[in-house]
Amino acid sequence: MTIDTELKPHDTIPKAEKPVLVCILDGWGENENKDKFNAIHSAETPVTDALKEVPGRWRTVRAHGTAVGLPSDADMGNSEVGHNALGSGQVIDQGARLVDIALDNGSAFELDGWKYISESFPDNTVHFIGLLSDGGVHSRCNQLVGFLKGAAKDGAKRIRVHILTDGRDVPDGTSVKFVEELEKDLAELSGCDAKIASGGGRMHVTMDRYEADWKIVERGWQAHVLGEAPHKFTTALEAIKTLREGDGSKAITDQWLPPFVVTDDGGKAVGTIEDGDAVVLFNFRADRMVEISKAFEYEEFNAFDRKRFPKTRFVGMMQYDGDLKLPARFLVPPPAISGVSGELLAKAGVSTFACSETQKFGHVTFFWNGNRSGYFKEDLETYVEIPSDAVPFNEAPDMKAREITEAGKEALLSGKYQMVRINFANPDMVGHTGDLEACVGACSLVDKCVKELLDTVESLGGRWLLTADHGNADDMVQRAKKTNAPLFADSGAPLPLTSHTLAPVPVAIGGPGLPEGIKFRDDLPNAGLANITGTYLNLLGFATPAHMEPSLI
Numbered sequence: 421m422t423i424d425t426e427l428k429p430h431d432t433i434p435k436a437e438k439p440v441l442v443c444i445l446d447g448w449g450e451n452e453n454k455d456k457f458n459a460i461h462s463a464e465t466p467v468t469d470a471l472k473e474v475p476g477r478w479r480t481v482r483a484h485g486t487a488v489g490l491p492s493d494a495d496m497g498n499s500e501v502g503h504n505a506l507g508s509g510q511v512i513d514q515g516a517r518l519v520d521i522a523l524d525n526g527s528a529f530e531l532d533g534w535k536y537i538s539e540s541f542p543d544n545t546v547h548f549i550g551l552l553s554d555g556g557v558h559s560r561c562n563q564l565v566g567f568l569k570g571a572a573k574d575g576a577k578r579i580r581v582h583i584l585t586d587g588r589d590v591p592d593g594t595s596v597k598f599v600e601e602l603e604k605d606l607a608e609l610s611g612c613d614a615k616i617a618s619g620g621g622r623m624h625v626t627m628d629r630y631e632a633d634w635k636i637v638e639r640g641w642q643a644h645v646l647g648e649a650p651h652k653f654t655t656a657l658e659a660i661k662t663l664r665e666g667d668g669s670k671a672i673t674d675q676w677l678p679p680f681v682v683t684d685d686g687g688k689a690v691g692t693i694e695d696g697d698a699v700v701l702f703n704f705r706a707d708r709m710v711e712i713s714k715a716f717e718y719e720e721f722n723a724f725d726r727k728r729f730p731k732t733r734f735v736g737m738m739q740y741d742g743d744l745k746l747p748a749r750f751l752v753p754p755p756a757i758s759g760v761s762g763e764l765l766a767k768a769g770v771s772t773f774a775c776s777e778t779q780k781f782g783h784v785t786f787f788w789n790g791n792r793s794g795y796f797k798e799d800l801e802t803y804v805e806i807p808s809d810a811v812p813f814n815e816a817p818d819m820k821a822r823e824i825t826e827a828g829k830e831a832l833l834s835g836k837y838q839m840v841r842i843n844f845a846n847p848d849m850v851g852h853t854g855d856l857e858a859c860v861g862a863c864s865l866v867d868k869c870v871k872e873l874l875d876t877v878e879s880l881g882g883r884w885l886l887t888a889d890h891g892n893a894d895d896m897v898q899r900a901k902k903t904n905a906p907l908f909a910d911s912g913a914p915l916p917l918t919s920h921t922l923a924p925v926p927v928a929i930g931g932p933g934l935p936e937g938i939k940f941r942d943d944l945p946n947a948g949l950a951n952i953t954g955t956y957l958n959l960l961g962f963a964t965p966a967h968m969e970p971s972l973i
């Protein structure tokens with residue numbers, strides 16, 4: 421397929437003289453469940469509700485499954501694939517699918533990355549580190565098992581798995597089931613000594629992102645590499661069950677479990693990482709693997725004291741940062757995304773401002789730009805990161821929404837930028853805590869912030885597009901499969917849903933600068949996030965590039 425390299429003018433929409441705002445409400449799904457557990461429905465949202473009444477300028481699009489390049493429509497969307505689609509206007513085969521394909525056709529075991537780690541199979545240990553879950557957002561356990569079997573088949577004599585427990589993309593408590601299944605799979609690996617060696621909860625151990633809290637990575641390094649942790653057990657299953665009980669008064673959920681090390685009966689760690697070992701990060705998704713990758717890859721490293729730096733054959737499942745070439749070696753090549761809107765706009769001389777807080781800064785820049793860090797044209801682009809709080813977000817649900825709003829208004833009023841894109845993290849990050857009340861408050865605040873941004877664009881005579889990247893806040897309770905009825909614990913408390921949802925997301929357009937007759941087409945019932953790119957390019961006065969999904973207008 422040919423990639424357009426130049427933007428052409430739209431045949432009816434004049435080039436935008438005033439700013440165009442693109443605002444992403446992260447995790448804001450449009451869910452048909454309109455009961456009290458839909459935090460968006462329960463919140464005060466007069467502004468986003470009113471947009472639904474504007475004829476031909478509000479609709480929903482798919483943000484999950486094959487619409488965003490994931491293996492099946494059972495796969496929920498996520499920020500990474502969502503912002504890839506929003507920024508590129510293309511449906512890109514995503515990490516999960518690329519790994520499935522490489523495992524199915526066996527190419528995973530012929531590529532350079534696999535050959536490289538195979539050198540450690542006969543005499544050393546091969547370590548697998550990643551999220552143990554079938555959530556399919558960062559990893560999927562059947563892929564781990566595929567690689568474990570491949571290693572045993574190719575002669576690995578000693579295998580160790582270091583597991584991060586989920587309970588965020590999947591219901592809390594499922595870690596027990598995943599560990600039981602993994603222990604069984606490891607026992608069935610013929611001819612090699614295979615064990616779980618360490619682990620911890622994903623939000624507390626190893627899986628930090630955007631350098632929000634390096635201590636999370638340090639705890640993981642100590643457990644996985646050094647065999648040091650506050651908690652030691654002789655089996656992972658006992659570790660998980662015991663640690664989930666917490667200190668008796670307050671249970672600890674899967675995503676927050678403390679680090680643990682598995683030891684032999686003599687108390688010696690069964691799987692420290694030593695010179696000559698192979699290390700595989702088995703998450704396909706980049707954002708929460710970048711920091712631990714730097715700890716394994718870089719001689720020069722000062723984010724924490726590693727105590728020792730084993731010379732390992734280190735690979736990622738994928739390359740997690742294409743510009744940093746991090747890690748240098750990987751098992752499955754990353755999705756190639758060319759012809760993204762940011763590159764085309766920079767080439768057309770359009771000035772762009774992008775802003776979010778730490779937790780979503782990488783999404784509204786790196787993932788938006790097709791897995792590229794940095795600018796396309798430094799003199800035309802400005803990216804602003806507002807540092808996120810390092811606290812559980814249900815304790816500070818406002819997060820940095822107000823500061824982001826101020827930054828967005830300033831950029832719009834400055835007259836320096838033709839396009840301003842903003843991501844509000846609250847509905848997703850507070851949604852992940854499972855705290856319904858905090859999430860309702862967060863969504864009410866976001867609605868107020870949206871009003872401030874839209875009013876600013878309208879005062880300038882500009883145009884705007886409002887959307888989201890996947891659902892999360894739109895459903896905060898686990899539900900029975902068939903009836904969709906909320907599920908409750910024995911205590912009577914609702915079982916919180918901390919994951920994303922399969923709900924479509926809203927798309928709305930408007931602004932005094934938008935010519936009267938511009939409305940959404942009604943012949944794209946299955947449109948997805950990738951159709952939004954052409955839409956905002958139209959708002960900027962450009963035709964939809966041939967290699968992108970059709971515009972919604």
Ligand SMILES: O=C(O)[C@H](O)COP(=O)(O)O
Pocket residue numbers: 497498499500557558588589708848852
């Ligand atoms: O990484 C996380 O927090 C979740 O697994 C996915 O959330 P995101 O895709 O919204 O970042």
Ligand SMILES: [Mn+2]
Pocket residue numbers: 446447498499500502848889890
């Ligand atoms: Mn998101």
Ligand SMILES: [Mn+2]
Pocket residue numbers: 447499848849852892920
């Ligand atoms: Mn999320």
